[in-house]
Amino acid sequence: MAARRRAPGSDLDFLREQLLDRWPIEYAVLGPIVRADQAGMRNADYAAALCRATNDWTAREWLDSDPRLRSSIVVPVEDTAYAVAEVERVAPDPRFVQVYMQIKTALPMGNRKYWPIYEAAAHHGLPVGVHFGGVGGHPSTAAGWASFYLEDHAGNAQSFQTQLTSLVFSGILDRLPNLRIVLIEGGVAWVQSLAWRMDRAFERMHDEVPHLTRRPSEYVAEHFWFTTQPVEEPPDPRSLSRLFADVPALRDRVMYSSDYPHWDFDAPDQVMRTVPMSATDRAKMMSENARALYRLPAPAPADAGE
Amino acid sequence: MSRHVVGTPADVPPGEHKVVTVDGREIGIFNLDGEFYAVRNRCPHQGGPLCSGIRTGAVSSPGPGRYDYDERGTILRCPWHQWEFEITTGRSWCEPDRVRVRAYPVSVETGAALAAEPGERVPGPYTAETYPVSVEEDYLVLDLSGRAGD
Amino acid sequence: MSLQYGGLTGNPPTAVGWPTYLVEEWVGMATVAQSQIMSMIAEGVFDRFRDLRAVVVEAGFSWLPAFLWRFDKNWKGLRREVPWVRRAPSEYVREHFRFTVGPADLQPGEPAALQHVIDDMWGADLLLFGSGYPHDVVARPRDAVPGHFSDPEVEQVMSGNARAFYRLDEPAGIGGRR
Ligand code: FES
Numbered sequence: 334m335a336a337r338r339r340a341p342g343s344d345l346d347f348l349r350e351q352l353l354d355r356w357p358i359e360y361a362v363l364g365p366i367v368r369a370d371q372a373g374m375r376n377a378d379y380a381a382a383l384c385r386a387t388n389d390w391t392a393r394e395w396l397d398s399d400p401r402l403r404s405s406i407v408v409p410v411e412d413t414a415y416a417v418a419e420v421e422r423v424a425p426d427p428r429f430v431q432v433y434m435q436i437k438t439a440l441p442m443g444n445r446k447y448w449p450i451y452e453a454a455a456h457h458g459l460p461v462g463v464h465f466g467g468v469g470g471h472p473s474t475a476a477g478w479a480s481f482y483l484e485d486h487a488g489n490a491q492s493f494q495t496q497l498t499s500l501v502f503s504g505i506l507d508r509l510p511n512l513r514i515v516l517i518e519g520g521v522a523w524v525q526s527l528a529w530r531m532d533r534a535f536e537r538m539h540d541e542v543p544h545l546t547r548r549p550s551e552y553v554a555e556h557f558w559f560t561t562q563p564v565e566e567p568p569d570p571r572s573l574s575r576l577f578a579d580v581p582a583l584r585d586r587v588m589y590s591s592d593y594p595h596w597d598f599d600a601p602d603q604v605m606r607t608v609p610m611s612a613t614d615r616a617k618m619m620s621e622n623a624r625a626l627y628r629l630p631a632p633a634p635a636d637a638g639e
Numbered sequence: 640m641s642r643h644v645v646g647t648p649a650d651v652p653p654g655e656h657k658v659v660t661v662d663g664r665e666i667g668i669f670n671l672d673g674e675f676y677a678v679r680n681r682c683p684h685q686g687g688p689l690c691s692g693i694r695t696g697a698v699s700s701p702g703p704g705r706y707d708y709d710e711r712g713t714i715l716r717c718p719w720h721q722w723e724f725e726i727t728t729g730r731s732w733c734e735p736d737r738v739r740v741r742a743y744p745v746s747v748e749t750g751a752a753l754a755a756e757p758g759e760r761v762p763g764p765y766t767a768e769t770y771p772v773s774v775e776e777d778y779l780v781l782d783l784s785g786r787a788g789d
Numbered sequence: 790m791s792l793q794y795g796g797l798t799g800n801p802p803t804a805v806g807w808p809t810y811l812v813e814e815w816v817g818m819a820t821v822a823q824s825q826i827m828s829m830i831a832e833g834v835f836d837r838f839r840d841l842r843a844v845v846v847e848a849g850f851s852w853l854p855a856f857l858w859r860f861d862k863n864w865k866g867l868r869r870e871v872p873w874v875r876r877a878p879s880e881y882v883r884e885h886f887r888f889t890v891g892p893a894d895l896q897p898g899e900p901a902a903l904q905h906v907i908d909d910m911w912g913a914d915l916l917l918f919g920s921g922y923p924h925d926v927v928a929r930p931r932d933a934v935p936g937h938f939s940d941p942e943v944e945q946v947m948s949g950n951a952r953a954f955y956r957l958d959e960p961a962g963i964g965g966r967r
Pocket residue numbers: 682683684685686687717718719720721722
């Protein structure tokens with residue numbers, strides 16, 4: 334029998350056994366979920382201390398112990414000054430490859446309140462990863478409080494759409510041309526329809542957002558990345574192939590994610606396996622897009638043939 | 640040859656299961672209130688290790704807000720995306736005709752009966768040397784060519 | 790029932806707080822519609838009221854396939870939480886919902902992509918012509934219908950679907966179209 338383990342996601346050996354060693358995983362980017370959001374932590378000093386402690390713990394307990402691991406800088410998002418200070422403190426450690434937020438914020442993410450966080454991330458060349466979850470203090474859907482987790486979970490995809498919309502119209506993407514946003518665990522397929530709708534809205538209402546220099550869909554193609562889990566599963570998997578053909582930018586923007594250790598984990602050799610696509614596109618989505626975004630080294634030549 | 644001795648009833652107490660490997664296939668043997676069932680340990684969705692999922696009762700409903708829980712615990716929930724499967728038939732709850740895990744018949748047979756038909760079964764994971772079939776005992780016999788739940 | 794663009798409940802019109810610009814709110818109305826469809830199905834409204842039908846007006850439709858792929862997927866994993874929902878959510882939508890064709894969804898530059906989206910939502914079956922009057926009046930109704938539709942599909946969107954859904958009698962006194 335195995336030695337006594339801590340809960341999945343809290344135990345490096347167990348992570349190795351269940352994920353890192355079981356599949357040929359070159360790198361894994363950790364995403365610590367810390368309740369330093371509006372509803373989880375109203376005491377900003379404590380939220381900041383918790384984030385500092387989490388980042389230090391991640392470096393010591395995880396990154397120091399396995400060279401495959403990278404992580405995300407958790408920040409107290411609702412207190413901008415503290416959040417920026419934490420990015421500045423941790424960013425010099427190259428094993429932290431992105432700044433981490435959760436999708437439920439107190440204000441839409443394009444709000445200027447959050448801009449200093451994006452400036453700090455962009456200054457250090459780090460993407461901003463935005464993960465499913467959090468509690469911003471608002472009802473869980475745009476139509477009020479949902480009764481069921483089913484709605485909360487599926488409804489997170491709607492919050493991702495809202496945040497993307499807000500970021501695009503806010504003007505931050507003109508201000509920070511190298512800002513890269515990774516939408517994690519929010520789905521992928523909705524981006525096409527949303528880009529159409531934003532472009533059409535922009536045609537009609539551009540007077541309201543004269544700071545935009547391009548059509549919304551162009552910002553989407555340039556600034557946003559998406560992760561697979563829980564990728565939409567159409568009844569005919571070819572629908573996703575068509576989507577990747579119709580929105581070619583996605584082939585360079587979609588990255589495998591596992592959601593380990595949660596209840597809807599996707600295995601790397603299984604996800605989208607029924608979706609017809611070229612070997613090149615699959616390699617991009619399973620490795621190369623993430624390698625480029627997070628600047629992860631290529632495997633040593635000796636391993637390249639594996 | 641498709642009949643395999645996979646253990647004795649005592650190996651799988653009521654409410655429990657064990658996973659055996661037969662012909663390279665992992666198969667979970669379940670004891671539901673003294674009846675034995677077998678399903679492949681591979682989820683038809685994305686190949687998750689189905690038999691290590693939570694065994695639970697079927698939840699149905701006569702109408703909004705009302706929950707009926709079937710105490711028999713005949714549902715197996717895949718650990719990867721929580722799709723539900725009926726252990727007795729292998730059928731998924733959501734698409735029972737289209738999405739199924741292979742379910743096999745398991746019977747309890749006496750050693751005496753097995754000894755009488757030596758040509759018709761394979762000793763399974765237990766070789767004859769290490770796991771002699773004795774005429775006094777009962778055995779679980781898994782039929783790989785059979786299909787439960789049809 | 791008609792679910793019409795707009796309304797104010799006191800909640801922010803998004804799940805992440807008040808947006809800055811009207812244009813965000815306009816775009817976001819599609820996500821409000823998604824939340825409402827999700828709620829009506831998850832709560833069992835159509836299991837209690839089996840004849841109830843709803844039209845989503847002026848919130849677009851091209852988001853429907855992606856939304857349903859996710860909602861169906863979640864239902865498969867979580868349906869024990871809402872066991873009265875007996876079929877995949879997409880089947881409820883197909884039976885109980887219709888959508889008005891808003892100009893926002895018609896991409897003149899991407900006819901193939903639009904056709905793919907529509908193929909993924911049962912073609913013309915769920916679409917109803919909406920004039921937009923008195924907001925964005927559609928000058929030529931044909932422009933409000935996807936360009937790739939055949940004549941029978943145009944007829945469905947312009948009249949047949951609405952006629953069936955609203956149980957309208959055959960039009961009287963206007964000479965008929967054909
Ligand atoms: S692999 Fe079993 S539910 Fe997905």
